[in-house]
Amino acid sequence: MAPIVSTTLSPTGSKETKTTCPYCGVGCGVIANVSDNGAVTIKGDPEHPANLGRLCSKGSALAETIDLDGRVLFPQIAGQKTGWDEALDLVAQTFSAVIAEHGPDAVAFYVSGQLLTEDYYVANKLMKGFIGSANIDTNSRLCMSSSVAGHRRAFGSDTVPGSYEDIELADLVVLTGSNLAWCHPVIYQRLAAAKAARPQMKVVVIDPRRTMTCDIADLHLAIRPDGDVALFMGLLAHLAASNSIDHAFVSVHTAGYEEALQAAAQLPLPDIAARTGLSESELVAFYRLFETTRKVVTCYSQGVSQSSSGTDKVNAILNCHLATGRIGRPGMGPFSLTGQPNAMGGREVGGLSNMLAAHMAIESAEDRDRVQRFWQSPMIAARPGLKAVDMFRAVADGRVKALWIMATNPVVSMPDADAVEAAIRACPFVVVSDVLQDTDTTRHAHVLLPSLGWGEKAGTVTNSERRISRQRDFLDHPGDAKADWWQMAEVARRMGFSGFDYRHPSEIFAEHAALSAFENEGRRDFDIGAYQNIDERTYQALRPFQWPTALTKNYKEDSKRFFAKGDFYHPDRKARFVAIKAPAVTDHTCSAYPLTLNTGRVRDHWHTMTRTGKSDRLSAHIAEPFAEIHPSDAAALGIQDAALVELASPHGKVILRALITPRQARGNIFVPMHWNDQFASRARIDALVPPVTDPVSGQPASKNVPVAASGLNGALYGFAVTSAMPDFRGALYWARARAPGGWRSEIAFSEPVGDWAEWCHVAFNIPVGIEPLGYIDRQDGDVRLAFFDGERLLAAFFLSRGPVGVARDWAVAQLTASHADVRRRFGVIAGRPGADQPDPGATICTCLSVGINHIIAAIRGGASSVEAVSHMTNAGTNCGSCRAEIRGIIDGCLATAAE
Structure with missing residues (x-):
């Protein structure tokens, strides 16, 4: 590889700087281009070994997050x-x-x-x-502190043994507690490309939810929360029973194997099935796949470590790799995927x-x-x-x-x-x-x-x-x-x-x-x-x-793996098996908080949105906090899709939009961690999470939280697009997100206000003297008001007794459109485009701003594969994180056509 220099001049005279993305632990190389006028553009660095030029949607949008709006500029x-x-x-x-x-x-x-x-x-x-x-x-x-603790118990040091290329070289990749497609998208794309090149490669996803990562999975194990310890204890016992132990490696380079195996053998298969929520046939299928595949990489992330038994989960995984000697060799080993850069x-x-x-x-x-x-x-x-x-x-x-x-x-x-x-x-x-x-x-x-x-x-x-x-x-x-x-x-x-x-x-x-x-x-x-x-x-x-890069004569630049020949960092240079006891099964169904909350990330936002919340493009895919609920649970609770739902635990309450989907397991609810008080009225989901920690690592347990859910019935529901940041104090619920030219917002009210036009003037910072165009129907509760300053739309407000039927992405686009034609202003009030103004629909591909209606049109035009849709719309051709969603849209359209 050619040397990577810090700053160069491009052929156009602009300055190019090689740097690193500030988001997840993938550590992608980035090239920032600063033009003569100060404009910044971002692209992936094809020479950086982590991403080889790839970037996810967040990395691609970095230039949209570096403005000085809202910055602290002085002490x-x-x-x-x-x-x-x-x-x-x-x-x-x-x-x-x-x-x-x-x-x-x-x-x-x-x-x-x-x-x-x-x-x-x-x-x-x-x-x-x-x-x-x-x-x-x-x-x-x-x-990842449970990963640190597990490494130190097993290896004597906090050592990640392998490299990203091992994921591509493996014949079996086990992804446990990792929604790789959304949380580490570039590694997911490397894995997907490797699987496409070698279809015999197998991928197993272990996750209570059917996430977008399952799009490339040969086997999805919908494990119950915190069932991982039992799952991997059972795997160790199976490997011993099937004569798959590398006894030479174990005897020379490890200690504690017999004790760990004896503990694992205490769980018979029916007990493991009960603890994991998996069928015995699913367990045997996974165990045999692991047994018969030599080159195995097990990737684990927050779904493993954010648990009261997180360290034991890590050591249960490490036990299996140590027992089979599948560590430190090409295409083999345990691999912790860190969350932060x-x-x-x-x-x-x-x-x-x-x-x-x-x-x-x-x-x-x-x-x-x-x-x-x-x-x-x-x-x-x-x-x-x-x-x-x-x-x-x-x-x-x-x-x-x-x-x-x-x-x-x-x-x-x-x-x-x-x-x-x-x-x-x-x-x-x-x-x-x-x-x-x-x-x-x-x-x-x-x-x-x-x-x-x-x-x-x-x-x-x-x-x-x-x-x-x-x-x-x-x-x-x-x-x-x-x-x-x-x-x-x-x-x-x-x-x-x-x-x-x-x-x-x-x-x-x-x-x-x-x-x-x-x-x-x-x-x-x-x-x-x-x-x-x-x-x-x-x-x-x-x-x-x-690393390591020590000053030794024997050091070689390509020494990228640890422990293939032992040499661990305990005083005797041997690894330690850890004898583990499976945690008790948690069952919330008979309590006042009968559902299990799982928290995590979405594709296009990061942590508490202090950076990604600045980008309207990143907010286009998911603009509002939500709760994923299984249809059966929603029906039992009387919660309709897109209705508001209140979640409660002994520690707090939040209000979210209900997303009813069979991707979620019954009895479980998923909520993203990102929303804060700047972007939603009551959506700080960690207010519900108890301060329960792993006793070894001290890492909080954020994936198995008992909660209660109930529908929240507002009197009126609204949607607004505004050029100025809105202020919804007094509303029952609100969520706002950046949009091109301003903001988009969802609102709910417990009761009508006296003067909706006056309310809009205050909430949307409309200058005095600008009167609305539209109507207020007090009998039906419908309100449609639009405020124009010359050709420019300042705000449009839509209100009804139920969730508002508005072509939202089209309405957002009106903030940057010219409205010189007075007749077309009535289209804004209607909340839907005319025949000559196609509606893109909800954004699917954030990188290239491709909406669902574009994708459906391509399918109706004959595109029956992700590749064909990508060719016609460009969706999925940049970071590829939306390809699983595109496949789901294709399957849905084809299933509908076959009915």
Whole structure:
């Protein structure tokens, strides 16, 4: 591969910068092109090993999320603008005073997988080596900490053994707890391409829902929530009974096999079927497929780790791979797919409260001494700090009196989110570093610090396959915004600490690399010592690489896998089998909360929407929070499709749109995690999730939550398109999303208002003097009002006693259309296009803005395959994430035609 340079000039004279996507753990390479007029375009980097030029819809839309709308551009104290000196002095003085009076454990940092490794490194060094507490944890605790714990129990280190190419080389890929098509779309496309090239490759999807990933599955196991431990315990017992154990590998390179097998053998097949909700025939089919296929990769993600038994699930999977020696070889191994772009980088620098930097152990006195000597720090944290859930409990009960939150939004993302918000609100001193002024968390900041965003900051990230890549800046730094590492280094100096005189992130990276090699000599897996003398110029041109990269004569550039020949990181260099006990089966049906809530992601949004919510294109596919409900459950509850539904748990309530679908298993409800108070009235789904955690990892359980559901009957339902951001205070329900030229919104009211025209003027910020065109039918409850300023539509409002029948995507398009022809304005009031204005329908392909009606027209025109539809409409030709939906539309149309 040719060297990857940082910045080049394109043939047109514009500047091209190679950087890395800031979304999921795939770590895709991105080329950002900045034209002479400042316009930014984005494309995939064909030279980056993670994506080879592919991007998903979110990555393709990055240029739509980098505007300065809503940005924090200067430091603020108590909501008032101030300078950096005043803000940082206050932070340093307050932290120092709290430590002097209450001790170092009275302060805490809550950081993020959105930070770059250099930011993470400085935060960990400051907290553990100089403040002297381990009270630094990260939202990665919510992501993959059970995977970390499972790796450390089995391997003696937090090591991901394989690489992405192993997924393509495997003959069987098991996807458990992973909606790969929507959550890691580029890896899904690599897998789909490999399967298309080798149809004999098999894919098994283990998931309570029939997700879009099942489109390429040969077997879908609709497992009951938290049935994974029993499933893989049964697999280990089956492998032993079928003489599939690699006894040579087990005897030489592992310990604890007999104990693990004895525990697994306690579950007979009928018991496993009862615990998993699967039939015995489904279990045998999966077990035999795993048994008879040598090259197996098992990919697991949040569906495994976000559980009260998450660590045991991980070790149940690892036990099966260790027992068969299917690890560290091409096309073989367990593979944890991290959720965030730099969750792995945070783990490398010890960003979790129970770890030290460079994969050293905080419980080891030898490791603590080593890190302290390297940092030349006055102290070192002597014990693990508070994990995320416990950290916010400590904030609530007053043990933590000063809290610094960086690049994350815990009021939306933490379990028991309302209690977390109350804790932050009551905390005596809260510092928030962020890029946006208004989030659910920044509203409680005593000090708000403006950070650099993607495209502005520079550093490194590590993806799920241990590949370190550069994020490079190609945009000017807006206002007074500063890098997160700079903010923390300045606070450290003002607190009187030395060792933080960094001038450039390359110096931090060099120190990080040096620590990884310090007194290592092969005893630790993480070693990037080859880069300990890196200078700024070399750092700027750094191309993606996988660790380890130690300064040894035997090091080879292509050493990408661990453990094929053992050499694990326990003191005896042997892996450990873990004897596991299957958790008790949870049954909510007889309780006051008889349904099981599962939370997760949608295709086109990310975390709490603080970035993707800026893009109207990304909001076009799913513009409103929803609850997936099985038809039988909906019928029993009297809930109609597209009606409003209220979900409740002992911790909170939310209101969502009902999506009735057989993809969802009976007794289960799925709700996405993304919506916050900026985009919906009551949709912070983690307000329902209890603060239950895995006892080993401390990771919250977000996939098996008892809830109750009930229909919510509004008196009136509305839809609006507006040029200004609407304000729906007083409505029973609302959800708003960006749209081309403005906003689109869904609304419900518990009762009519007195004057709908006046209400629109206030809610939609309509200038005084502009009168509506349309009508109000008080008897039927129908309202159709449109407000025009010359040729421009300012707002259109549609209201009825039931869900409003409006061609929504067509109505949205009217915000950017010219309305010089007065007669055509009546089409806006009607809410549907005329014969000469085709309606695209709901967006299916976000990348290329292809609607469902375009796809149906192609099918009616003779397209009977995804490829044919793609050829006629271009849908699915960019990231390919919509191809499963296109296939579903084709199947539905063909089934209807056959009736």
